[in-house]
Amino acid sequence: AQTVTQSQPEMSVQEAETVTLSCTYDTSESDYYLFWYKQPPSRQMILVIRQEAYKQQNATENRFSVNFQKAAKSFSLKISDSQLGDAAMYFCAYSPRRNAGNMLTFGGGTRLMVKP
Amino acid sequence: EAGVAQSPRYKIIEKRQSVAFWCNPISGHATLYWYQQILGQGPKLLIQFQNNGVVDDSQLPKDRFSAERLKGVDSTLKIQPAKLEDSAVYLCASSYKWDRGFEKLFFGSGTQLSVL
Numbered sequence: 001a002q003t004v005t006q007s008q009p010e011m012s013v014q015e016a017e018t019v020t021l022s023c024t025y026d027t028s029e030s031d032y033y034l035f036w037y038k039q040p041p042s043r044q045m046i047l048v049i050r051q052e053a054y055k056q057q058n059a060t061e062n063r064f065s066v067n068f069q070k071a072a073k074s075f076s077l078k079i080s081d082s083q084l085g086d087a088a089m090y091f092c093a094y095s096p097r098r099n100a101g102n103m104l105t106f107g108g109g110t111r112l113m114v115k116p
Numbered sequence: 117e118a119g120v121a122q123s124p125r126y127k128i129i130e131k132r133q134s135v136a137f138w139c140n141p142i143s144g145h146a147t148l149y150w151y152q153q154i155l156g157q158g159p160k161l162l163i164q165f166q167n168n169g170v171v172d173d174s175q176l177p178k179d180r181f182s183a184e185r186l187k188g189v190d191s192t193l194k195i196q197p198a199k200l201e202d203s204a205v206y207l208c209a210s211s212y213k214w215d216r217g218f219e220k221l222f223f224g225s226g227t228q229l230s231v232l
Contacts, residue, residue: 004158033218042225043205043207043225043228044119044223044224044225044226045159045207045209045221045223047220047221050218091158100213100217100218100219101218101219101220102147102149102164102211102219102221103161103164103172104159104161104221106158106159106160107158108156108157108158109156109157109158
């Protein structure tokens with residue numbers, strides 16, 4: 001069975017600075033997707049970034065980038081130039097590729113606070 | 117484009133009562149999911165539909181939970197009878213083939229259930 005672990009229950013960052021959220025996972029599959037989702041107080045889960053395991057290049061989306069270490073089964077999210085709107089719960093998630101990426105297993109989440 | 121609609125937004129019931137949640141997915145999305153998110157945890161998949169057929173309900177407590185998706189569009193999740201441990205946010209999602217076989221999930225804002 002796949003597991004996803006987020007060891008940081010809470011993180012804090014000053015506005016305009018950079019913060020990194022950590023995630024580790026366990027799987028016996030060789031081909032899979034990894035995701036970071038954002039959940040604001042509205043409760044709607046929003047996809048932030050997606051990484052395909054067969055790609056060595058780390059994914060980037062504007063101010064968001066990942067550090068994907070396949071051998072270590074580590075997948076961290078870096079948020080640059082943090083904004084007040086980035087404050088939310090962040091969830092790391094995994095899906096086998098054979099399910100088209102729709103069989104999500106989520107970690108326990110990290111609450112990100114952004115200080116003005 | 118309208119998002120995934122869920123109702124009600126909040127529900128408070130006594131234990132042993134029954135409750136139902138409704139979800140209307142994004143138009144054209146064939147796959148629909150119900151997730152349970154207990155406070156302080158990541159979402160856990162309860163059931164996945166493809167059109168009006170069940171793809172995966174392995175984590176649905178079938179002695180008290182039921183779900184249907186008549187006509188392959190909107191869906192209802194029911195709990196009967198409710199237990200205290202069913203207190204959670206129930207998230208509905210629908211998905212669409214995004215690119216290169218990847219199916220992107222779109223989430224609703226959930227129903228927050230409190231069982232007293």
